[in-house]
Amino acid sequence: MSVKNLEELNPIQIDVLREIGNIGSGNAATSLSGMLSNTIDIGVPVVKTLEYEEVVDFLGGPENVVIGLLIRLSGDIKGMMMYILQSSFANVVLNTFYGKQLDDILNVDEMDKSAISEIGNIMAGSYVNAIAGLTGLTIDISPPSFCVDMVGAILSVPAIEFAQVGDRVIFIDDNFKISNDEIKSNMILIPEMESLSLLFNKLGVEI
């Protein structure tokens, strides 16, 4: 048996993904706190499966300009992660790192891209470590590929590449509080269905 698409997940399977999201977000908050040398409060992440159009609406509509970091997964779990940062989060990161205030995220320079990509790397690692820790599977992540543009255009990339496995993704909505700034970040996970089956198998979840 294998999982065919993300539409058919049962409540137990969704719970497993939610738990991975919880652990991953916890890891992420710890790493971010170290990197930004600041206390980070973390809200309970919301983990759900959504259609691309719902994700786009959630992220402020198709023309909202965001930063997207594309990370490929290989090894036992294959697929893609897309980490989405709104401009407010990018600003907090750059401000904390080197006191920079961006007037517009479209104006990021190479150093900003590199700093933000490092955040993406840490966030992706946090979730991947959550999966690896629970299952013993080996997962490699690629360095993040950077894009700042309309969120609809950014999400067309996974939508096209994973068109065969349906139009849903695993969506993680994280809410952090750094100093007094409320920060939102979103991780989108699109595993290949065989990888998702393997993950459930390893955790003894019926599929």
Added chain:
Amino acid sequence: MSKVINVGIADLNVALAPDILATYALGSCVGICLFDKTKSIGGLAHIMLPLSTEAANPSENKRRYADTGIAELLALMKSKGANIQAVVAKIAGGAQMFATNSSVFNIGERNVNAVKKVLESYKIPIIAEQTGENYGRTVFFDSSTGLMQVKSASKNIIVV
């Protein structure tokens, strides 16, 4: 008053003058604007994949593909009275949003090539093109003038 008709991803629609067709944030997808000047009928398809005949396991949604999407759009325009012999095309999108060191993944370029091939098979000339590069585009297509307006996050608006 003209109204704006929104065309989603893997979708299509037709507009009669003075209405405007819109599709938002094309990334690697391609927006195909078809226009019959003689009747002021416009059509817009937002395709996400090249040819359905090349797909290993084609989706039931025919509007996803360049070939079946364009075929359906032409049929719809014809049913509204368009003369297919008079139709011209303007296309936009097919960007490569993320840098990659492999051309195999450049689906944007493959989409554009597939669209050109399909339009050629119908002998529909492409009279304007805003494709490729690395940024997203929003398209407004005016069915009374046949003008395509292309908007992006960081560049000036282009009207062709």
